[in-house]
Every structure is written in structure tokens, then in C-alpha cells.
Amino acid sequence: MYSKKFQKSLAAVEAAREANIALEPRRMTAQEKTDLLAAYHPDYKQDEFETLVIGPNKGDKVPKELAATLQAHSRITPESVDLSTPDYDVDVLVIGAGGAGTSAAIEAHEAGANVMIVTKLRMGDANTMMAEGGIQAADKPNDSPAIHFVDAFGGGHFAAKRELLQRLVCEAPEAIQWLSELGVEFDKTEDGTMVTTHGGGTSRKRMHAAKDYSGAEIMRTLRDEVLNRNIPVVDFTSAIELILDENGNAAGAVLMNMETKELLVAKAKTVIIATGGAGRMHYQGFPTSNHYGATADGLVLGYRAGANFFTQKLFSTILPEPLIPSRSSARWLPKRYVLSAQSL
Amino acid sequence: MENMVNIYLFGKKYSVPENLTIMCAMEYAGYQLVRGCGCRNGFCGACATIYRIKGETELKSCLACQTKVEEGMYIATLPFFPLVKQVYDLNKVTPSEAVMMQLYPEIYACVGCNACTKACTQDLNVMQYIAYAQRGDFEKCAEESFDCVMCGVCSSRCPAGISHPQVAMLARRINGKYLAPKCDHLEDRVQEINNGTFTELIEALMQKPIEEMKELYNNRDIEK
Ligand SMILES: Cc1cc2nc3c(=O)[nH]c(=O)nc-3n(C[C@H](O)[C@H](O)[C@H](O)COP(=O)(O)OP(=O)(O)OC[C@H]3O[C@@H](n4cnc5c(N)ncnc54)[C@H](O)[C@@H]3O)c2cc1C
Ligand code: SF4
Ligand code: SF4
Ligand code: FES
Numbered sequence: 001m002y003s004k005k006f007q008k009s010l011a012a013v014e015a016a017r018e019a020n021i022a023l024e025p026r027r028m029t030a031q032e033k034t035d036l037l038a039a040y041h042p043d044y045k046q047d048e049f050e051t052l053v054i055g056p057n058k059g060d061k062v063p064k065e066l067a068a069t070l071q072a073h074s075r076i077t078p079e080s081v082d083l084s085t086p087d088y089d090v091d092v093l094v095i096g097a098g099g100a101g102t103s104a105a106i107e108a109h110e111a112g113a114n115v116m117i118v119t120k121l122r123m124g125d126a127n128t129m130m131a132e133g134g135i136q137a138a139d140k141p142n143d144s145p146a147i148h149f150v151d152a153f154g155g156g157h158f159a160a161k162r163e164l165l166q167r168l169v170c171e172a173p174e175a176i177q178w179l180s181e182l183g184v185e186f187d188k189t190e191d192g193t194m195v196t197t198h199g200g201g202t203s204r205k206r207m208h209a210a211k212d213y214s215g216a217e218i219m220r221t222l223r224d225e226v227l228n229r230n231i232p233v234v235d236f237t238s239a240i241e242l243i244l245d246e247n248g249n250a251a252g253a254v255l256m257n258m259e260t261k262e263l264l265v266a267k268a269k270t271v272i273i274a275t276g277g278a279g280r281m282h283y284q285g286f287p288t289s290n291h292y293g294a295t296a297d298g299l300v301l302g303y304r305a306g307a308n309f310f311t312q313k314l315f316s317t318i319l320p321e322p323l324i325p326s327r328s329s330a331r332w333l334p335k336r337y338v339l340s341a342q343s344l
Numbered sequence: 345m346e347n348m349v350n351i352y353l354f355g356k357k358y359s360v361p362e363n364l365t366i367m368c369a370m371e372y373a374g375y376q377l378v379r380g381c382g383c384r385n386g387f388c389g390a391c392a393t394i395y396r397i398k399g400e401t402e403l404k405s406c407l408a409c410q411t412k413v414e415e416g417m418y419i420a421t422l423p424f425f426p427l428v429k430q431v432y433d434l435n436k437v438t439p440s441e442a443v444m445m446q447l448y449p450e451i452y453a454c455v456g457c458n459a460c461t462k463a464c465t466q467d468l469n470v471m472q473y474i475a476y477a478q479r480g481d482f483e484k485c486a487e488e489s490f491d492c493v494m495c496g497v498c499s500s501r502c503p504a505g506i507s508h509p510q511v512a513m514l515a516r517r518i519n520g521k522y523l524a525p526k527c528d529h530l531e532d533r534v535q536e537i538n539n540g541t542f543t544e545l546i547e548a549l550m551q552k553p554i555e556e557m558k559e560l561y562n563n564r565d566i567e568k
Contacts, residue, residue: 126382129388183519205567
């Protein structure tokens with residue numbers, strides 16, 4: 001079934017198996033980690049970055065590929081859209097139907113808002129679907145949000161914005177509870193204790209999984225809930241520009257049908273950008289495990305509308321950090337994913 | 345030079361390297377995919393595909409991102425299949441057989457042909473999980489169907505018109521919410537957080553200089 005080349009590589013793995021099993025890996029020292037990152041990690045290779053010459057982050061360095069998209073011309077001209085007759089008019093426009101977007105839509109709907117989702121591919125064709133490993137929350141008796149804070153702050157090389165981290169660690173258990181109540185089947189023992197394991201660099205076992213389908217199980221449940229609530233989902237349609245009102249607040253978006261290229265206008269009181277990551281930009285030629293639509297769209301949308309990046313160091317193609325326990329829009333999500341009307 | 349094989353995309357012949365997946369072979373041939381491509385990794389079920397090898401009678405199904413091309417493959421993608429998805433309020437359903445009868449009565453018309461199981465791209469025992477659903481055994485249905493990627497191929501083969509993945513989705517949500525054991529430590533922790541048990545500790549961490557944070561981080565005791 002496998003090709004010759006693959007069989008050869010398989011044989012090499014098998015031959016080395018005994019030695020590999022015998023090898024007891026030790027933790028790297030802080031210095032060893034720093035050296036390794038400087039040599040290989042895309043976030044640390046300075047010559048692969050370019051300085052932005054326009055926009056709110058002018059003067060900052062970002063990956064070359066991102067600089068090219070951020071500073072490119074719009075794919076549409078003002079004449080090609082008619083803002084006076086919007087095709088959709090809603091309270092909340094959610095852009096992107098991954099875990100963050102669908103959660104935000106469900107919470108907005110729960111709060112009584114008239115909400116719609118627009119998403120590039122199908123609902124759930126998103127990185128969330130692929131997060132096999134698990135989702136972290138400090139809910140075990142030997143753990144606490146404070147311990148989680150230290151783990152995550154160090155794991156993120158002390159660069160995180162602490163206010164966001166505080167939210168993450170304090171709201172993670174509630175997010176797990178919220179998902180459980182939606183019917184997500186987290187692994188548990190017979191008495192209901194969560195089965196948890198170590199995540200990358202954690203000091204407590206706080207990674208919750210649903211077999212090896214964690215993200216898929218979360219995503220398909222959220223998708224089912226969006227459908228149960230009859231929240232309108234406009235799929236195979238991308239937001240390609242944000243629309244601002246006279247005060248500079250986000251007031252909607254120009255959308256493009258990915259198949260017919262038809263342009264549509266959505267008007268909204270609040271816009272939530274939840275378009276996920278950038279892996280498919282293949283920064284520095286890096287391969288990626290990201291889904292097909294992960295092309296930094298939200299960053300570009302926001303930037304062109306005048307939003308500041310919270311940090312330009314977050315464009316990692318290698319992402320060992322916890323699944324964002326996402327719930328209601330701006331309250332739950334790091335700025336990188338959500339730029340509410342206020343922040344624009 | 346790579347070894348090439350001949351495949352037929354929607355009936356048209358292309359010569360493609362033999363080590364490609366069907367999905368990559370389509371891109372190699374020049375298609376730019378909009379539909380039928382999501383995770384590219386076997387999780388999302390966007391790339392359901394049916395094929396027949398030239399000269400064989402059996403109709404096969406697979407995920408295009410997970411399956412290598414073969415000589416003489418006649419390929420048609422199934423990027424969308426009209427499934428029936430009933431809407432319900434999970435807070436109001438009761439974990440009993442009656443839910444299935446009400447929402448998906450067609451499952452009781454299953455003729456036991458096993459075509460769904462044979463077609464499943466995930467090698468699941470689909471007919472069996474439908475049988476569990478018929479009996480209201482949601483736990484077993486959830487377990488048996490857990491690896492379902494909701495690609496819809498099974499439903500495309502079912503003479504009874506059953507939307508298997510949606511039936512299984514309902515069973516899993518009922519199981520997750522009502523039948524799985526409650527988690528006490530989770531509820532306790534949420535309570536503690538709401539009561540402000542950790543507020544002071546976290547506030548202290550918010551103020552600590554980076555050097556002290558590094559100290560803390562580099563000297564953590566690590567759970568075995
Ligand atoms: C292979 C893999 C494994 C992972 N494993 C883990 C793990 O074990 N634990 C963990 O915690 N994290 C993991 N992660 C990271 C985690 O999956 C993500 O951080 C998280 O799912 C992001 O959620 P999101 O909703 O912000 O983005 P996504 O889930 O990617 O959703 C973004 C959505 O926006 C849509 N979109 C994009 N652009 C536009 C546009 N212009 N208009 C409209 N829609 C648009 C996309 O199509 C997509 O549907 C993993 C990631 C990958 C890729
Ligand atoms: S059960 Fe049906 S929908 Fe689920 S993976 Fe198998 S073929 Fe696809
Ligand atoms: S294909 Fe339909 S009728 Fe046949 S066994 Fe499966 S569920 Fe029953
Ligand atoms: S693209 Fe997601 S399963 Fe193939």
C-alpha cells in the first residue's frame with residue numbers, strides 16, 4: 001500500500017525504535033531553548049522580517065509574506081460596491097466560522113442579538129476542527145489558574161499581554177463547563193473526573209481531550225448548535241474589506257462569494273473578526289498543518305481599517321499553545337482574533 | 345523522474361505522480377479547489393469522493409485528502425450531500441428513544457443492507473450505530489460513531505434515506521450532556537473562580553517583574 005520511499009523510511013523508524021524507547025529525554029535548560037529557537041524558529045529569524053511602511057504598525061517588523069499582503073492594494077475599487085443597499089443588515093456580523101466565531105455567534109444569539117456568520121469555506125472548515133491534542137483549563141484540585149498563568153506566560157516566552165492571559169486562565173474552566181453543557185464529550189473516568197494530560201511545557205496535567213478528536217468534537221458540536229439556533233450562515237463567502245462608519249467604527253463588511261465572485265455588502269452594529277491563523281501563508285516556505293483557509297485574512301481586514309496589531313511576534317507557524325477557550329466575542333478572545341467595533 | 349499514473353477526473357484523463365493524494369493530484373492537474381477541501385488532514389469531511397477503478401465493478405468511497413491515486417481511477421468528488429438536519433433544543437430533549445422517533449423516524453425504515461458501513465470513509469460500523477440509535481442506546485451510538493467526520497458518503501448510499509451523521513451527532517450531544525458522569529471538580533473550580541478564590545494570587549502575578557516571573561517559571565515543580 002505504501003510507496004517504496006515511504007517503506008524505506010518506515011524501516012528506518014522501526015530499526016531505531018529500541019534505541020528511541022531507551023532514550024530518556026531530559027528537559028532543556030533555558031539557554032538551550034533560547035539557542036535552539038534563535039537558530040530554527042521562524043519567529044526569531046530576523047532577516048525573514050520586513051519593516052512596514054504604511055498603516056498603524058508602521059515601523060514594526062512582520063514576516064515578509066505578511067507585509068506584502070498588508071500593504072497590497074485592495075482587490076476591489078470603490079465603484080464596484082454599492083454601500084447604500086446592503087444585502088444583509090444585522091446587529092452582529094461574525095466573520096469566520098471556526099471555534100471562536102461559532103462560539104461568539106451562539107453567545108450573541110443567546111443574548112438576544114440578531115447575528116449572522118459569514119465564512120470562507122463551510123462552517124467548521126477551520127483549524128479548530130484539527131486540534132487533536134486538547135484544550136487546557138486548570139480545573140483539577142492540584143492545579144489553579146495561577147499555576148496555569150505561570151506555565152502559559154513562561155511557555156509564551158514572557159511576551160504575553162497579562163490582561164489577556166488572566167482572562168484565559170480564569171475563564172478556561174468555565175469554557176470547559178460551557179462546552180460540556182452543549183454536549184461535548186470530554187474524556188472522563190467513571191466518577192466524572194476529567195482525564196487530563198500534559199500539554200507542551202505544562203507543570204500540571206490540564207489538557208482535556210475528546211479521544212484524539214478534541215477540536216473536531218468541539219467544532220461539530222458548536223456547528224450543530226449554530227444550526228439548531230437557525231443562525232444564518234453565509235458560507236463559501238469571504239469578508240474582503242471592513243466598512244467603517246463616519247466615526248471610524250466598524251459598521252459591516254464587503255463580502256465575496258468564493259465561487260461566483262459576486263460582491264455583497266453586510267451592515268452590522270458590531271463586527272467580530274474570528275478568521276483564525278496564517279499557516280497557509282507559508283511564511284519562510286514553512287509547511288503547515290493549518291486548514292486550507294488560514295491565510296491571515298482577519299489581520300489584513302483589521303489592519304486596512306486602521307487596527308493596531310497587539311504584537312507582531314505572534315505569527316508563529318508552529319503553535320503549541322492552548323486552544324483559546326472561546327466564548328462570547330470580545331470578552332473571551334485575545335485581540336488577535338477579535339477586534340470588536342470599539343477597538344477599531 | 346517520478347512514476348506517473350493515469351487518473352480520470354470527472355471522466356477526463358490526467359497523468360499524475362503516483363505518490364499524490366487525490367486532492368493533490370487535482371491541484372497538480374490544475375484545479376484550484378474552493379469546494380471539497382477543508383482541513384486537508386482527514387478531520388473535516390469536506391473532501392468526500394467516490395471512485396471506481398477501470399475494469400472493476402465495485403464503487404469505492406474515500407476522503408480525497410487521505411487517499412493516494414491509483415492507476416485507472418475514475419474520480420468524482422462529492423463536495424456536498426443534502427443531509428437532513430433536524431433542529432432541536434438540547435435543553436429540552438430527554439435522553440429517551442422517543443427523541444429519535446420524533447426527530448429522525450426514518451431510521452426505523454433501515455432495511456439492514458449494510459451499504460452505509462461498506463461506504464464509510466472512516467471504516468465505522470454505521471449500520472450498527474443506527475441500530476443503537478433505534479434502541480435509544482445513545483451511549484453506544486456515540487461510542488460507535490465517534491470518529492465520524494460527517495462526510496455524508498454513507499447517506500448517499502442509503503435506500504432508506506437516512507442522514508446517519510446527523511443521527512449520530514444528536515446521540516453524541518445527548519450522551520455528552522445528559523448521560524456522561526458529571527464532573528464535580530470542574531463545577532467546584534468554576535465556583536471558586538467566581539467566588540474570587542484566586543483573585544489575589546493572579547493580581548500578584550499581574551504585577552510581578554519579568555525577572556521574578558522567570559524565577560517562578562524556571563523553578564516550577566512538575567507533575568509526574
Ligand atoms: C493541526 C492543528 C492542531 C492543533 N492542535 C491544538 C491543540 O491540540 N490544542 C490547542 O489548544 N490548539 C491546537 N491548535 C490551535 C487551535 O486549533 C487554534 O488556535 C484555534 O482552533 C483557532 O480557532 P479560531 O476559531 O480562532 O480559528 P479557526 O478555527 O481557524 O477558524 C477561522 C475561520 O475563519 C474562516 N475565515 C478565514 N478568513 C475568512 C474571511 N476572510 N472571511 C470569512 N471567513 C474567513 C476560516 O475559513 C475558518 O473557518 C491546533 C491547530 C492546528 C492547525
Ligand atoms: S459514518 Fe457516514 S458521514 Fe460519518 S464518516 Fe462514515 S461515511 Fe462519513
Ligand atoms: S444503508 Fe441505510 S438501510 Fe442500509 S443498513 Fe445502512 S442505514 Fe440501513
Ligand atoms: S479536507 Fe478535511 S477531511 Fe479531507
